Amino acid sequence: MLSAEAQSPLAIPHGAMSPASQRYSPHDIPAETFRQMGYELVDQLADFLAKLRDKPVAPADTPRSIRTLIEGDLALPLEGADPGAILAEATRLMLSHSTLNGHPRFFGYITSSAAPLGALADLLAAAVNPNVGAWALSPVATEIERQTVRWIAELLGFPNNCGGLLVSGGNMANAVCAFAALRAQAPWSLREKGMTGDGSSPLALYGSSETHTWLDKFADLSGLGTDAIRRVAMDDEGRIRPSALRIAIEADQRAGVRPCMVIGTAGTVSTGVVDPLREINSICKELGVWFHVDGAYGAPAAALADASDDLRALSWADSLAVDPHKWMYAPLEAGCVLVREAANLHKAFSHHPPYYRFDGDTDDPPLNYYEWGPQNSRGFRALKVWLGLRHAGREGVQRMISDDIDLARSLYEHVKSHPELEPLTTNLSITTFRYVPADLRADRGSPDVGKYIDELNERLLAQLQIGGEVYLSNAIVGGRFALRACIVNFRTTERDIGAVPAIVAKEGKAIDVRIRPAGIAGL
Numbered sequence: 001m002l003s004a005e006a007q008s009p010l011a012i013p014h015g016a017m018s019p020a021s022q023r024y025s026p027h028d029i030p031a032e033t034f035r036q037m038g039y040e041l042v043d044q045l046a047d048f049l050a051k052l053r054d055k056p057v058a059p060a061d062t063p064r065s066i067r068t069l070i071e072g073d074l075a076l077p078l079e080g081a082d083p084g085a086i087l088a089e090a091t092r093l094m095l096s097h098s099t100l101n102g103h104p105r106f107f108g109y110i111t112s113s114a115a116p117l118g119a120l121a122d123l124l125a126a127a128v129n130p131n132v133g134a135w136a137l138s139p140v141a142t143e144i145e146r147q148t149v150r151w152i153a154e155l156l157g158f159p160n161n162c163g164g165l166l167v168s169g170g171n172m173a174n175a176v177c178a179f180a181a182l183r184a185q186a187p188w189s190l191r192e193k194g195m196t197g198d199g200s201s202p203l204a205l206y207g208s209s210e211t212h213t214w215l216d217k218f219a220d221l222s223g224l225g226t227d228a229i230r231r232v233a234m235d236d237e238g239r240i241r242p243s244a245l246r247i248a249i250e251a252d253q254r255a256g257v258r259p260c261m262v263i264g265t266a267g268t269v270s271t272g273v274v275d276p277l278r279e280i281n282s283i284c285k286e287l288g289v290w291f292h293v294d295g296a297y298g299a300p301a302a303a304l305a306d307a308s309d310d311l312r313a314l315s316w317a318d319s320l321a322v323d324p325h326k327w328m329y330a331p332l333e334a335g336c337v338l339v340r341e342a343a344n345l346h347k348a349f350s351h352h353p354p355y356y357r358f359d360g361d362t363d364d365p366p367l368n369y370y371e372w373g374p375q376n377s378r379g380f381r382a383l384k385v386w387l388g389l390r391h392a393g394r395e396g397v398q399r400m401i402s403d404d405i406d407l408a409r410s411l412y413e414h415v416k417s418h419p420e421l422e423p424l425t426t427n428l429s430i431t432t433f434r435y436v437p438a439d440l441r442a443d444r445g446s447p448d449v450g451k452y453i454d455e456l457n458e459r460l461l462a463q464l465q466i467g468g469e470v471y472l473s474n475a476i477v478g479g480r481f482a483l484r485a486c487i488v489n490f491r492t493t494e495r496d497i498g499a500v501p502a503i504v505a506k507e508g509k510a511i512d513v514r515i516r517p518a519g520i521a522g523l
């Protein structure tokens with residue numbers, strides 16, 4: 001039960017206050033109301049998390065059904081409402097109409113289960129509400145963020161005296177690194193002259209067509225333009241060809257273009273391949289180009305004792321982006337920027353407006369994060385990451401990551417031994433495959449049958465996503481539409497993986513029977 005004050009938003013708390021010490025503040029709820037609402041919420045969340053497995057992975061909702069449910073077109077109410085009632089309503093809505101990436105059978109995109117401790121961390125961070133833009137506004141929070149960044153670097157084998165900070169996610173982390181790269185590489189003063197500078201030597205960036213779209217957004221937003229991106233040729237598995245990279249850079253140098261930054265990906269978003277980072281690094285060092293690694297997804301796998309040479313080579317990068325909200329299981333949002341020479345990050349983002357006096361003591365200078373990234377006011381994203389790292393420890397983190405990889409490989413083996421499934425790839429914790437009706441298997445390479453199998457798998461994916469039994473996403477592998485499972489989920493077990501082939505084959509068969517055109521052989 002909520003107290004009387006909570007029932008009416010107009011109530012002014014009783015007490016010994018004079019009228020002059022009272023005001024109308026609906027947001028200022030009494031401590032007892034807060035306590036009650038919090039207990040109720042935490043009770044429901046504890047049950048929700050304990051019973052995730054019994055729920056459909058995704059609700060059978062549509063944009064219209066949800067809009068109707070929340071009366072989405074209603075105007076903002078003039079009068080306030082009871083906080084307990086609206087919080088309870090929000091809880092019901094969230095628990096029943098969300099896609100549950102914490103479900104043990106959620107394998108879509110690269111969205112991990114979130115550690116429950118992280119949820120409590122966010123509550124704590126929001127309640128105390130430090131502004132981690134300046135040390136003076138967030139003394140302990142700033143130092144915890146600093147330690148978090150050091151620990152992430154250490155875990156990945158990156159120098160822990162690097163510059164770094166937490167941002168909203170991989171897109172921002174990569175963009176912040178890229179901005180530091182441009183700043184360090186442009187031969188003119190980028191801040192004053194802008195991206196085109198004196199017009200004498202345009203800047204170029206190198207990636208592949210597997211590089212995540214953050215690069216397109218960055219080129220666009222920065223004013224560099226997407227024509228500045230060079231798409232380097234890849235091998236059959238989607239890894240950058242070092243020889244092609246060298247040729248592209250040298251051709252630009254001869255043409256008076258300034259090669260700025262090469263992006264190597266540690267775990268591509270579609271199939272999880274790792275670019276040949278060791279060779280890319282050598283080429284960058286030799287030719288004077290900034291070496292950036294997009295490790296948003298795969299960088300945490302560098303922490304494993306059996307990590308490949310290429311993954312380990314991320315330790316040579318000039319900058320590295322990693323997403324704690326992916327394979328470090330932090331709740332959204334948390335991306336992390338790591339820049340080898342801290343001064344390069346500071347140089348790119350430090351401005352000193354006259355209205356700030358945050359410089360402190362020269363003996364013991366404070367760390368003011370507003371000078372290290374694009375944000376000014378900043379929330380305490382680091383707390384959930386810091387607690388997650390401490391909770392699991394290095395060993396716990398390594399174990400969860402390597403188990404995810406084992407499960408992805410196990411899925412590949414299960415798929416391989418199923419007569420109606422075709423395995424395609426398995427790298428890090430991503431496995432791709434597709435449904436191929438047994439009678440079409442021999443003929444799957446022919447254009448008509450190939451096209452039909454693509455369409456069948458596309459329909460199959462849509463059905464699986466609303467079916468609620470298992471959540472997959474897709475990839476294009478060798479021009480074919482593939483189903484894709486990415487295991488970044490500490491709740492997934494071998495039994496969950498073992499159940500996938502039968503679910504996929506059952507749905508696949510049902511759709512095949514319904515949609516197969518007369519002209520396609522078989523049946």
Ligand SMILES: *Cc1c(COP(=O)(O)O)cnc(C)c1O
Binds near residue numbers: 170212214
């Ligand atoms: C997910 C991902 C991104 C983007 O990260 P967000 O956190 O979604 O912004 C960038 N690069 C790679 C390789 C990714 O996997």
